[in-house]
Amino acid sequence: MTLQVTRVGRLNSDQVNSVLRSAMLAPSIHNTQPWLFRCTGSGIELHADPRRILPVTDPDGRELVLSCGAALFTLRTAIHALGFHPATTLMPSRADPDLLAVVRPLADRTPDPKVTRLARAIPRRRTNRRPFLPTPIPRSTLTTLRHATELEHAWMPSLDAEQCLLLRDLTARAHLDQLADPAFVAELVRWTRLGGHVRAGVPAYATDGSPADESWLLEEFGTPGDRARPLPLVVAIGSFSDGRLDRLQAGQALQRVLLTATSAGLDTSFISPPVRVPSARAEFRRLLGCGVWPQVLLRVGYGSPLPWTPRRPLEDVLLDTLVSA
Template sequence: MQPAAVAKLEPDQVESVLRAAVLAPSTHNTQPWLFRCSPGAIELHADLTRALPATDPDRRELLLSCGAALFNLRTAITALGIHPATVLLPRREEPTLLATVRPLALRAPDARVTRLAKAIPHRHTNRMPFTATPVPGHLLADLRRAAEVEHAWMPVLDQEQRDQLRSLAEKAHQVQVADAEFLAEWRRWTRRTPGSRDGVPLAAAGVVSGEDWTLRDFGSNGARGPAGGDEPLVVVLGSFGDQAVDRLRAGQALQRVLLTATAAGLDASFISQPVEVPEVRRELHHLLGGGLWPQMILRVGYGSPASWTPRRPLREVMVSV
């Protein structure tokens, strides 16, 4: 069997695919990734200086964020007509090295990849209330298939499970607001000065609905906004394992789902409290039948335009060989 031919990314292509990678979502917009580029590969590293010890003590969400960036990178390379040969956690002795991506033989991208790549710059987390317009069944099926392509699963909750999830979200919220370290970390990343290139600026923070438990308080003073109407579609993204490699895969699945939603005209944001509090996450694990590890909860629907979160310049996320 002949080895696959090696393709080369030109400097402008490297810049282009990295600009796509950094548009991935991350907890509190911490952007916890670094990239090392060589002529034959792009390495994705975790930037542990941007970890959130109070919110994410086991760095699970950091791995999800980096997995989402990896999916953007893979998609952008594929859209160039180049196959991104990807290896997760390639060197056990270097735990911050999360993946290597090597450009291989040229191949024509299919229409689905092109559609996802075009959605990358348009995807953003919409923390505002959604309209009451339901998500059509065929689009929900597309989102579920997107998760499965990346080795994840996305069950849709029935009303009883939604009610239980709401209780879990409220329980997790109470745990977090009673934690001084969590609150200090939250404020540090969600009350940024104008012009800051990370964190969640107030313009993108959204409002808290008095009725909608799926919205989280990112506002400056906890003021409640108007009710958000009917509750949006809520789905859980889960994996069948819970090791580092499973979390990286879940992050890639998460981003494929989000880009699929964006391409279909849908908005999405995260309900993260139940998966951030360990004991509540275990309860959710059992609620899902015990075979699926919940990695993230999404609210999906049709929203009004919302502000985008900024990104750091590429020079800050690239490390020399």
């Protein structure tokens, strides 16, 4: 059976299929893939799927919305790379806050080569939890990542050496706080350590067989007081306030940063404890000192190649629009 989706505006059904499959390659918390798409005659709707919220790890769905924002940026990029303008309306319905965006592919245009490069990075991007090489990253690349964040109405605060050390200590403390919560650990284990046949969650091979307790994170980012050890490059993505719309924009900024890093030959992974544990997040915010709400903390560097993490079938994430042939 071949699945076909309807035409959407200027996109034929093959193009709709292709942009949806690209969007599904976005990163998501524990690879929950918490998104749903509905194709109308004129646009593609992106909905949050509240059934895929992680009640312990992400009780207010902040990371669910960030993940959907990453899928939205990917969808826009894939539409643009096909030569159409992705006219995007964020949160169009007060009555339905799970309708996060509508993207309407409008007039033909010559794709911007910079966007084409980002689109080529979509299938190559991975969350890479392996150790990174000590090779320094050019300053100009960091500037490019910062610019990528700002293009999506988010902010990448500068972190000086002292702030990085404080952040390392904060990460270690927040990580231990998480591990002290049996419900958190149970949820983490449920969504990791999976075999390759499972289409959601993080397969064991993506963490290189490291323990599900994410101790690889401390190996790489260091332990409190370990001041002699060089720190990896970390970048934070923040928003100016902390509502659903801000998180959606921060998610788009996240994916623009990740694809920009991938196209520059860099690897990335997430350092989540200081943005996930509420008290640690408040401390991180104070540490930044600029009023910005930290949404994501990423480790950036040169790593070794990884296999990809599986995705759910397209038919699982489509609302009402399926035509089977």
